[in-house]
Amino acid sequence: MNPILKLARPDILSLQQYQHAAWDPTLERMHANEMPWRADGDRSGAGLNRYPEPQPDALIHHLAKLYGVEPKQVLAGRGSDEGIDLLVRAFCRAGQDSVLICPPTFGMYKVSARIQGAGVIEVPLLKERGFELDTQAVLAAWNENVKLVFVCTPNNPTGNLLDRASVEALCSQLSNKALVVVDEAYIEFADVPSMSQDLARFPNLVILRTLSKAYALAGARCGALLAHEDIISLLARVITPYALPTQTIDAVLQFTDEEHVAESKERIAQILSERARLVERLAPLPLIRQVWASDSNFILVDCHDADAVLRAALGAGLIIRDPRSQPGLSTSLRISIGTPEQNDRLILGVARASGVAA
Ligand SMILES: Cc1ncc(COP(=O)(O)O)c(C=O)c1O
Numbered sequence: 001m002n003p004i005l006k007l008a009r010p011d012i013l014s015l016q017q018y019q020h021a022a023w024d025p026t027l028e029r030m031h032a033n034e035m036p037w038r039a040d041g042d043r044s045g046a047g048l049n050r051y052p053e054p055q056p057d058a059l060i061h062h063l064a065k066l067y068g069v070e071p072k073q074v075l076a077g078r079g080s081d082e083g084i085d086l087l088v089r090a091f092c093r094a095g096q097d098s099v100l101i102c103p104p105t106f107g108m109y110k111v112s113a114r115i116q117g118a119g120v121i122e123v124p125l126l127k128e129r130g131f132e133l134d135t136q137a138v139l140a141a142w143n144e145n146v147k148l149v150f151v152c153t154p155n156n157p158t159g160n161l162l163d164r165a166s167v168e169a170l171c172s173q174l175s176n177k178a179l180v181v182v183d184e185a186y187i188e189f190a191d192v193p194s195m196s197q198d199l200a201r202f203p204n205l206v207i208l209r210t211l212s213k214a215y216a217l218a219g220a221r222c223g224a225l226l227a228h229e230d231i232i233s234l235l236a237r238v239i240t241p242y243a244l245p246t247q248t249i250d251a252v253l254q255f256t257d258e259e260h261v262a263e264s265k266e267r268i269a270q271i272l273s274e275r276a277r278l279v280e281r282l283a284p285l286p287l288i289r290q291v292w293a294s295d296s297n298f299i300l301v302d303c304h305d306a307d308a309v310l311r312a313a314l315g316a317g318l319i320i321r322d323p324r325s326q327p328g329l330s331t332s333l334r335i336s337i338g339t340p341e342q343n344d345r346l347i348l349g350v351a352r353a354s355g356v357a358a
Pocket residue numbers: 078079080081082106152155156183185186209210211212218222223
């Protein structure tokens with residue numbers, strides 16, 4: 001057994017899993033209290049009158065291939081948001097345990113911890129070093145109630161990749177002490193391999209991947225949690241039995257086949273070239289103080305007057321993200337890279353608000 005499981009909540013370790021209706025497509029179903037007919041016009045593959053297959057075999061094999069791991073190392077859920085929630089629920093005892101996060105970062109780590117009644121220890125990224133991970137400070141902040149350390153690379157909302165060696169150092173220094181959860185939601189936009197090949201080296205490593213970004217499937221709600229098979233088995237006991245809707249399963253299988261993966265690569269190339277253009281055009285504008293280097297499909301900009309930039313975007317019919325409540329981001333805004341036409345509109349709006357020609 002993976003020794004890291006000793007960190008899980010004892011009541012989850014001993015939990016009797018819900019016995020969902022047996023899955024046997026060779027038999028006709030009279031065991032799940034479903035309607036025997038489809039709704040008029042239901043043209044889904046399996047029929048929406050039927051509960052979907054829990055952790056569908058075809059989907060799990062497909063995701064394993066997509067992410068270069070073994071099927072037993074994959075748990076599919078409703079976005080990586082669900083992976084975060086499952087980890088916190090399975091490993092953190094309410095009122096006793098904590099997660100460690102490195103702000104500014106993705107907000108759901110903290111929210112999931114709060115919902116579970118877990119503590120949140122914050123070790124800020126080093127802004128003066130381009131929002132790099134402060135490995136020594138993370139290790140110093142760890143205590144035996146810290147069960148999960150979340151690192152996001154490339155990080156949202158700062159956009160930068162974290163130093164791979166630092167993340168690996170966390171995994172090895174925290175082996176048997178905490179799970180290191182590496183959120184790779186934006187890794188397809190960065191020119192580096194995923195850490196999935198490191199799962200064998202680090203039994204305490206968990207990787208979060210999502211179909212929401214590079215594969216343009218945010219509305220389908222599907223993410224994959226990659227980890228040692230014992231961690232997957234534990235979380236499979238906690239996830240709701242029929243987590244993935246039939247339409248989600250169909251959409252992921254359809255839109256991440258070879259042809260769509262190739263298309264996604266082309267789209268990513270387009271995003272990267274638009275990102276470079278947006279940076280080049282925004283950086284010199286008087287309202288903009290600094291554009292941070294990005295390895296993702298968004299950029300973080302520091303502004304002389306962030307309210308004026310927000311208003312300019314709104315005036316151009318565009319919403320950009322205001323992350324100013326996060327530590328170190330009191331003058332920053334986050335901009336997702338749009339279509340060339342949307343990016344042009346933003347550049348023009350901010351240029352006008354700056355009192356210069358675009
Ligand atoms: C870093 C990061 N992780 C996870 C998520 C959640 O993604 P999903 O759509 O897979 O739930 C997001 C969404 O924006 C994100 O930015």
